[in-house]
Amino acid sequence: MRILVVGAGATGGYFGGCLLRAGQDVTFLVRPKRATELASAGLVIRSPHGDFTLDNPPTVQADGVSETFDLVLLSCKAFDLEDAIASFARAVGPTTAIVPLLNGMLHLETLDAAFSRERVLGGLCSLAVTLNEKREVVHLAPMHSLRFGERDGGASERVRAIAEAFAGARCGAQPSETIIQDMWEKWVFLAALAGATCVMRASIGQIVAAPGGRDFMLALTDEAAGIAKAAGYAPREEFLSGATAMLTAAGSQLTASMFRDIETGARVEADHIMGDLIARAEAAKLPVPKLRTIHTHLKAYENRRG
Ligand SMILES: NC(=O)C1=CN([C@@H]2O[C@H](COP(=O)(O)OP(=O)(O)OC[C@H]3O[C@@H](n4cnc5c(N)ncnc54)[C@H](OP(=O)(O)O)[C@@H]3O)[C@@H](O)[C@H]2O)C=CC1
Ligand SMILES: CC(C)(CO)C(=O)C(=O)O
Secondary structure, three states: OOEEEEEHHHHHHHHHHHHHHOOOEEEEEEOHHHHHHHHHHHHHOOOOOOOOOOOOOOEEEEHHHOOEEEEEEEOOOOHHHHHHHHHHHHEEEEEEEEEEEOOOEEEHHHHHHHHHHHOOOEEEEEEEEEEOOOOOEEEEEEEEEEEOOOOOOOOOHHHHHHHHHHOOOOOEEEOOOOOHHHHHHHHHHHHHHHHHHHHOOOHHHHOOOOOOOHHHHHHHHHHHHHHHHHHOOHHHHHHHHHHHHOOOOOOOOOOOOHHHHHHOOOOHHHHHHHHHHHHHHOOOOOOHHHHHHHHHHHHHHEEEEE
């Protein structure tokens, strides 16, 4: 299977690197600066599962894309989506499957409009990963998981083929027959985690140790879960109990990637993750005051960045 990983940042570098280490036919679509970094230092991955370096990983830049691929693993941030689509459009042929790893949901519509719905699968990844000052991919905690599947549910030949490609990659990748439900649940979890850690500038453990912190986490989760329910994807009991435990765990050092981005002054996906969720609450006439405040906070941060 010919695999194009769009972006070699935190998530793309991690999952693409695991596939490449397993001997898969992987090419990274990168911009010039990242191409230079990868050519000189290789793709360096630091992980609790073991560090590894891939020297000279195969890369291509947008103007060099001339062939189609079987699988496009899309790992850009939402604010780069249009640019990324233009960059990898020529890699998409009649049978190409696109698996996006972005948080949120709105990108599915953008990808459908660009490539047609049948080429776009559902996808998500759950892990904490970042790039350090040396531009190495740093996997911050052992958890890693990647899900992909047909948006209408069920199994398919192409999903089986993708699962086979991931089989030796040792990065927690699994097919899902409920991928849209999974994506909604992840969005609920992320909205509460990113919302709280960004607005409080603190980890879950630090928030729940503060007066009202636990109640704040529960109320935020409730707001987000209500939106998922109104959209027809009420979070499952098992998900809700696991998520609530993680979002209220005493001493937890858990934060969101959006929090890490704010800490380094980087751009955030405010509209894609929080704004779109609020738009869906509005459509369902649901009051979500806490999520609204968080969105205002993120937009104010963006305004301050200029
Ligand atoms: N980091 C995490 O722990 C997690 C992140 N996510 C989600 O995954 C998505 C990706 O996040 P993350 O990996 O952290 O982001 P990063 O910023 O680390 O990586 C994104 C990469 O995409 C590249 N990119 C953007 N546009 C293009 C383009 N046109 N051509 C080639 N490369 C491009 C960027 O390249 P360049 O270096 O040139 O800017 C960058 O390297 C987000 O939606 C995020 O919310 C989900 C789970 C966990
Ligand atoms: C929910 C979480 C922490 C897991 O992947 C995430 O997606 C993020 O930090 O962006």
